[in-house]
């Protein structure tokens with residue numbers, strides 16, 4: 001159905017204007033690792049209270065782009081980022097911006113669950129403590145509890161908050177990492193293949209959680225699984241060899257992509 | 272099927288992995304594996320053998336030094352002898368000598384009295400003075416006091432002096448002609464002649480034999496006394512008449528029946544021995560009277576150095592080593608760990624840091640004596656710090672230990688998985704917070720292990736400390752970081768150099784103490800590693 005009716009176009013326009021405001025915006029983002037160029041002029045918007053999925057074959061630059069959003073690439077000596085990335089209109093690479101504050105606003109969950117080898121409580125309490133978010137011990141307890149609840153982990157661990165976080169199962173560990181990210185009240189949460197190390201049941205739990213979190217947070221998720229992207233995201237961006245191939249509403253991307261490469265990728269012809 | 276597989280006579284199909292050539296290849300592979308296994312096992316066995324050899328030698332040598340023989344003497348400390356008001360210039364050794372002389376009323380000649388006094392350590396008076404100072408209640412009475420023996424007397428009682436013979440019963444009657452002085456002994460048969468000949472007696476006329484000072488000592492014990500034979504001649508009716516010198520007076524000149532007298536042959540001539548016949552007889556007497564007592568050698572463990580083997584202790588060196596190690600740790604640990612953290616976590620990777628890195632690795636390989644020279648030139652000559660002091664020794668050893676700590680710390684910092692760093696940075700921890708809250712605690716067991724091993728290395732180091740004068744002979748136990756001191760390995764080195772046999776045991780015992788320290792330190796390192804091993 002390529003031919004659109006007048007009404008259809010109008011409806012589309014209305015939808016556009018109804019779209020939530022832009023939370024983060026990448027303009028002509030380029031990343032070099034030493035001599036090697038990993039991203040080529042990527043323009044991508046991340047909208048508030050939506051889940052944006054980044055898909056594409058391995059090594060196409062999804063993680064690289066994601067890590068630009070909270071400047072985690074700063075920790076890689078050879079990485080150079082150019083272009084402009086804004087958070088609520090502010091350039092995050094502006095020298096005046098403090099990375100510590102930026103990362104408190106843009107939290108991150110990693111591919112492999114990486115809880116600190118400390119107690120469950122300490123894992124969650126660490127962020128609020130260093131950012132001075134709790135005025136008292138009771139305050140901190142409250143933050144820990146609500147974060148664990150939001151991450152859907154509280155009931156499972158409430159009796160063993162002082163046990164080591166590394167003793168949990170893989171899926172629980174990943175939810176603990178999400179709770180840890182939530183505890184500092186970020187505005188955006190970046191997730192880099194958060195389910196790739198989890199079994200299907202744990203994956204389903206995390207996906208459910210992501211859907212719930214959308215209400216309060218803006219989420220950018222890198223995923224290898226087309227189904228996952230389709231299930232949890234509202235918008236999808238397809239990367240290939242460092243280029244942003246196509247970006248749009250998830251539904252459209254999966255049913256009627258504009259680009260042949262997207263089509264090939266989601267139908268499993270390469271990847 | 273394919274030509275790679277053919278079937279021979281309906282058996283298993285033969286392929287390139289099952290034919291004869293393959294079996295031969297497999298066999299050589301197994302043979303190589305076996306050879307390697309045996310070589311490895313052999314190397315381990317050899318190393319184990321030498322370790323056991325080393326330990327058993329040291330332990331057997333050191334064992335006797337852990338105990339020491341004392342003489343229990345009743346000391347007359349009554350007011351008539353010791354004036355409590357004038358203790359300062361008092362001759363405490365004299366009181367002890369008097370008490371010993373009282374045990375041997377027969378010993379009267381000046382020469383013999385001096386020999387007798389020699390059985391007792393020259394430091395005995397000092398101990399007595401110290402004990403009286405601590406417990407003035409001893410004064411005014413007669414007290415039984417444990418007097419340390421001289422090193423040779425001690426060694427003799429421990430049975431460590433080679434070739435002092437044992438008593439054997441004489442299978443004939445022996446008749447003495449008197450009880451003191453020069454006497455004659457008449458033996459019931461002539462077995463004695465052959466025996467004396469066999470032990471280096473000089474032949475005289477008519478079958479007479481003389482036992483000169485270059486011959487073995489023949490001591491005959493009978494009637495509660497001891498006679499040293501000087502000459503023998505055949506007597507009437509197959510008897511032997513021997514001339515002898517009484518060392519210990521006999522009770523009577525009654526004939527001793529067969530088996531009642533005993534002969535002791537000491538093959539080493541008296542002139543080439545460290546302990547004379549008289550001393551042997553006296554010590555035997557003291558021992559048989561139950562006046563000697565083997566006790567835990569507190570002198571060795573709790574006193575400082577001395578030129579007298581029986582008075583030399585290891586405590587001064589232990590304290591010196593301890594003070595030195597404190598200085599080393601206080602300098603090397605903070606600097607080493609800070610340097611490692613900076614290089615590993617903060618320093619940019621450029622030309623300069625690469626050069627620094629290479630040079631730290633090189634420093635770890637510099638011979639330790641070079642650090643000693645550096646300490647001499649810089650700390651002593653340039654900064655004018657005191658010689659022989661633990662503070663300087665500690666600084667020199669710190670320089671030596673620094674590269675070891677830095678390398679070990681960097682390795683364990685690097686072993687902390689990057690995911691932990693990312694986790695901390697990802698929730699907005701600053702670089703310093705990430706390092707100090709997360710990375711360093713995880714690296715700490717490794718850092719501590721490296722530090723302890725570095726310290727153990729420093730503890731055993733001798734050469735650099737010789738350069739800064741810690742080899743000096745220091746009697747006093749060091750009381751602070753700037754007092755002159757020596758350290759355990761240097762003490763061992765010095766003792767090993769002394770000729771007295773008493774120092775041999777002390778050397779081994781000190782080595783044992785050093786080894787014990789090293790084992791303890793290594794055990795702590797192992798425990799720390801096991802205890803704090805973290806999973807992530």
Ligand SMILES: Nc1ncnc2c1ncn2[C@@H]1O[C@H](COP(=O)(O)OP(=O)(O)O)[C@@H](O)[C@H]1O
Nearest residue numbers: 033038056057058059060061062063064065076
């Ligand atoms: N730390 C790094 N150093 C050098 N090259 C890197 C680094 N991280 C990623 N790259 C390169 O950048 C490209 C994009 O990687 P990445 O963003 O991780 O891909 P993915 O889409 O699989 O997440 C890859 O070619 C990769 O080799």
Ligand SMILES: [Mg+2]
Nearest residue numbers: 062063064192
């Ligand atoms: Mg990736």
